[in-house]
Amino acid sequence: MRRNRLLQLCFMLFTVVFLYSVPVFAAAANVPKVVVQAANSVVYIESGVGDKAAAGSGFVVYKDQSGTFIATNNHVIEDGTDSIYIWISDSIRERAEIVAKSETQDLVILHLPVKMDVKPLTLNEKVEQGEEAYAIGFPAGADALSNTIAHVGSEATITSGIVSSIREASLLNNSASVKILQISVDINSGNSGGPLLNHRGEVIGVNALGVIGAQGINGAISSEELIKLIKTYNLFDPSQTISALLLVAITTCGLVLILASVWLFVRWFQKKNIKRMPLPAYLARRTTPLDCNTAVSLLMPLALYLKNKHDAGSVSLRLFPGNIIVTSDGCRLADSRDNSTERFLSPEQRKGSFSGIPADIYSFCAVLDYMLEKTFQSIAVEDEKPDEYIEIRRIIGKGLSKQPTSRYVSMQELIFDLAPLNTGISVDFVERKKRKSKNQKPNHKACTAIISDATTIEQQAKDDETKKRTRKKKALVFGTAVLSILIVALSAFSLISRNTALQRADGFDFDNAVKIFYKIPFGKVLFPKEQEYLSAAQLVVDRKYDEAEIEFRKLGNYRKASAAIIETKYQKGVYYLSNGDYLVASLVFSDVGDYRDAVNLEKEARLRSAVDLVETGKFDNAIKVLKELVSEKYDPARSAIYEAYAKKAEKIASDGHYGGAYETLLEAKKYGDFSEKLKYYREAAYQAGIAFYRSGENSSARLELSMIGNYLRTEDYLLLLYAKGTSSSWLSPITSAEMDRLKSLIGFEDTAYVLVMGQSTAVGYLAGTWRGDGCYFSMKMDGQIRYNLPYFNYGDYYKIEKGYVLLYPQNNLLSTKKLFRITVLTEDCIRVFAFKNNKAYKLYRE
Numbered sequence: 001m002r003r004n005r006l007l008q009l010c011f012m013l014f015t016v017v018f019l020y021s022v023p024v025f026a027a028a029a030n031v032p033k034v035v036v037q038a039a040n041s042v043v044y045i046e047s048g049v050g051d052k053a054a055a056g057s058g059f060v061v062y063k064d065q066s067g068t069f070i071a072t073n074n075h076v077i078e079d080g081t082d083s084i085y086i087w088i089s090d091s092i093r094e095r096a097e098i099v100a101k102s103e104t105q106d107l108v109i110l111h112l113p114v115k116m117d118v119k120p121l122t123l124n125e126k127v128e129q130g131e132e133a134y135a136i137g138f139p140a141g142a143d144a145l146s147n148t149i150a151h152v153g154s155e156a157t158i159t160s161g162i163v164s165s166i167r168e169a170s171l172l173n174n175s176a177s178v179k180i181l182q183i184s185v186d187i188n189s190g191n192s193g194g195p196l197l198n199h200r201g202e203v204i205g206v207n208a209l210g211v212i213g214a215q216g217i218n219g220a221i222s223s224e225e226l227i228k229l230i231k232t233y234n235l236f237d238p239s240q241t242i243s244a245l246l247l248v249a250i251t252t253c254g255l256v257l258i259l260a261s262v263w264l265f266v267r268w269f270q271k272k273n274i275k276r277m278p279l280p281a282y283l284a285r286r287t288t289p290l291d292c293n294t295a296v297s298l299l300m301p302l303a304l305y306l307k308n309k310h311d312a313g314s315v316s317l318r319l320f321p322g323n324i325i326v327t328s329d330g331c332r333l334a335d336s337r338d339n340s341t342e343r344f345l346s347p348e349q350r351k352g353s354f355s356g357i358p359a360d361i362y363s364f365c366a367v368l369d370y371m372l373e374k375t376f377q378s379i380a381v382e383d384e385k386p387d388e389y390i391e392i393r394r395i396i397g398k399g400l401s402k403q404p405t406s407r408y409v410s411m412q413e414l415i416f417d418l419a420p421l422n423t424g425i426s427v428d429f430v431e432r433k434k435r436k437s438k439n440q441k442p443n444h445k446a447c448t449a450i451i452s453d454a455t456t457i458e459q460q461a462k463d464d465e466t467k468k469r470t471r472k473k474k475a476l477v478f479g480t481a482v483l484s485i486l487i488v489a490l491s492a493f494s495l496i497s498r499n500t501a502l503q504r505a506d507g508f509d510f511d512n513a514v515k516i517f518y519k520i521p522f523g524k525v526l527f528p529k530e531q532e533y534l535s536a537a538q539l540v541v542d543r544k545y546d547e548a549e550i551e552f553r554k555l556g557n558y559r560k561a562s563a564a565i566i567e568t569k570y571q572k573g574v575y576y577l578s579n580g581d582y583l584v585a586s587l588v589f590s591d592v593g594d595y596r597d598a599v600n601l602e603k604e605a606r607l608r609s610a611v612d613l614v615e616t617g618k619f620d621n622a623i624k625v626l627k628e629l630v631s632e633k634y635d636p637a638r639s640a641i642y643e644a645y646a647k648k649a650e651k652i653a654s655d656g657h658y659g660g661a662y663e664t665l666l667e668a669k670k671y672g673d674f675s676e677k678l679k680y681y682r683e684a685a686y687q688a689g690i691a692f693y694r695s696g697e698n699s700s701a702r703l704e705l706s707m708i709g710n711y712l713r714t715e716d717y718l719l720l721l722y723a724k725g726t727s728s729s730w731l732s733p734i735t736s737a738e739m740d741r742l743k744s745l746i747g748f749e750d751t752a753y754v755l756v757m758g759q760s761t762a763v764g765y766l767a768g769t770w771r772g773d774g775c776y777f778s779m780k781m782d783g784q785i786r787y788n789l790p791y792f793n794y795g796d797y798y799k800i801e802k803g804y805v806l807l808y809p810q811n812n813l814l815s816t817k818k819l820f821r822i823t824v825l826t827e828d829c830i831r832v833f834a835f836k837n838n839k840a841y842k843l844y845r846e
Contacts, residue, residue, distance in 0.1 A: 034201035048080020057137035057194035072193030124202035125224035130317030137194030161185035179222035289374035301330035307411035319363035320344035358404035365399025510537035545572035582609035619648035658685035659707035727758020752824035770843035790836035
């Protein structure tokens with residue numbers, strides 16, 4: 001009696017705790033729903049660009065304040081490790097980086113600096129052959145059925161099958177073996193990296209490959225390998241952790257639930273004598289062997305179940321007595337974790353080969369043979385065998401054929417043969433009744449009471465009744481006290497948590513405020529206004545800032561809702577700033593105004609955007625932004641603009657334009673000391689200009705030398721370059737001063753040649769009369785020439801090019817004849833070579 005009262009008290013406590021813990025035990029109603037919900041945690045991955053672009057699937061395994069961790073195959077991203085993107089919505093993708101990688105296991109863990117609003121999937125390394133499996137991913141072929149490309153989990157493709165086999169294999173040459181799950185689930189291009197789930201929605205593998213040319217044979221990397229990789233890099237605990245308080249609550253509730261369930265089951269079984277037990281126990285309790293008709297009738301519901309399963313495209317592969325229960329409606333499959341013995345496994349299952357419908361038929365017939373084992377032994381000694389015995393032996397023999405092709409083609413065919421033996425169910429359950437021990441000792445006190453006086457017996461009965469009532473009252477008082485204490489404790493916990501959560505929310509510690517509030521049992525119902533306030537805070541935690549602003553506005557003047565709007569904008573700016581969207585961050589902080597340090601953060605956003613522009617080579621845009629920040633007296637911008645100019649100069653110099661690098665640093669002198677670099681670039685530009693001049697690249701030489709100012713003989717080179725550029729003109733643009741300088745440079749570089757290389761400079765230099773060797777040459781400033789040097793009578797016009805005096809007819813400007821070649825010897829001495837007689841004449845200026 002005392003034990004029963006204790007069990008009743010435990011059940012009462014469990015009922016109260018259970019009512020406060022309903023949210024904790026919320027679970028999916030069925031397997032398909034769990035799998036469909038898990039699809040929300042599957043992501044679309046893109047990697048590489050151009051010809052190396054690839055796409056695949058991945059899934060969320062963990063998330064914290066730093067962002068989200070995603071698992072996928074290494075071969076999905078191996079050709080584009082510098083550009084990996086995760087789609088977090090239909091129109092938004094974020095860049096991810098590799099934090100763990102194993103080519104041997106073909107696995108990789110990516111880190112996304114965004115905390116995605118999805119639930120991480122649970123990893124389960126325990127997997128058994130024959131269990132159902134579901135693959136989720138983004139096969140490329142599925143997009144042909146839609147006008148858009150699937151990018152989010154709700155659009156992912158789900159395929160089903162079974163775990164056909166568990167193997168070990170090497171994915172790379174001479175590498176260690178990894179655990180591979182052979183599955184019948186279809187794996188197509190794009191599915192790689194997606195999760196393989198069991199019926200509870202837990203990840204048992206990572207979809208990896210399909211065998212070309214083989215139907216229904218695909219592979220997945222076991223979750224055991226993924227857990228090893230996570231532990232190797234010490235990224236996080238791959239097990240799904242819960243808070244200590246929740247763990248204690250769940251453990252306590254679980255223990256109470258177990259005790260109450262055991263007690264209820266025992267009581268119910270004793271009172272109702274439940275007609276339900278495992279097949280081996282049922283056979284052991286029977287006093288007589290089963291006849292053929294009863295055995296077939298018992299198994300017929302199970303045969304129909306297998307037929308329906310096969311028609312749906314799946315198989316069981318777990319059919320043995322320990323996995324079968326007997327009820328008043330026939331045999332049903334149980335969810336047993338025991339493993340089948342070889343007697344009930346088909347030959348192909350024992351070999352580890354691909355198993356299908358023939359394997360289920362073999363196991364079914366093996367179970368039927370097991371149920372009739374004693375019957376067969378008793379009939380075997382008889383001379384005449386019943387017809388049903390002969391028929392059942394034939395059916396079992398065909399079903400137990402070693403070759404799958406020799407068995408029944410389908411369960412429908414087997415059911416058809418068994419139908420004549422099916423006479424309906426009449427289950428004879430054997431009850432075990434309590435028996436009194438034969439050696440039970442006599443109760444001497446009872447005997448004495450019988451012999452004693454009747455008055456004493458009546459008084460003793462009254463005393464016993466009084467004690468019984470007293471014990472009941474004590475139990476009731478104790479139970480009421482415990483219940484009251486529990487209610488008071490839960491109420492106090494709820495109120496304290498509510499106040500703490502509101503205080504945290506008022507201080508804009510939204511993350512902890514939400515965590516505390518949602519631990520309150522039935523908090524949403526008990527505190528509706530607080531729930532609205534904290535739900536807006538939850539939106540901030542989930543980075544849904546625009547929605548959070550709307551919800552806080554709806555609250556009006558409730559607590560700190562108005563201030564929370566500004567705080568939400570501020571956190572929005574901080575988020576975009578930390579994620580590299582500096583333009584949006586700058587706009588948000590500008591909107592916030594002088595709230596907290598928003599002014600400095602707005603400048604920091606512009607500074608970071610400028611730094612990014614520098615890294616991408618957009619120096620002018622970056623410098624423009626940095627100059628604005630410097631004018632606003634934002635000190636960090638001074639060092640940034642110094643670096644920007646330095647990198648711009650380095651980039652210009654790396655392109656071979658040292659003059660441009662010098663000019664750039666010259667502009668930046670007020671932002672820092674560039675003296676050494678200026679010297680280097682000036683000298684480099686000077687040497688480059690000379691090299692360009694000597695190689696005939698006049699425009700490049702002019703570009704380099706014109707930017708370094710009056711340095712060494714820069715002005716002389718620039719004058720020569722100017723003279724070369726204008727030498728072809730008939731009207732001399734060379735001033736007399738410039739001509740005097742050119743004359744003084746005779747002997748420097750190719751000045752002597754430059755003076756007579758074209759019409760313009762030649763007219764300026766040769767103007768006047770030159771005599772010698774009995775000949776003369778005269779030129780006026782307007783270009784008219786006279787001479788008595790030997791000449792050809794070829795035309796009426798002339799021109800000077802590259803030191804040659806050329807004649808050409810009026811009607812044929814393109815036809816020329818060399819008259820003289822003039823070579824400058826000194827400022828006042830030239831040598832003229834006459835092509836008429838091939839003689840040279842030295843002439844002097846008069």
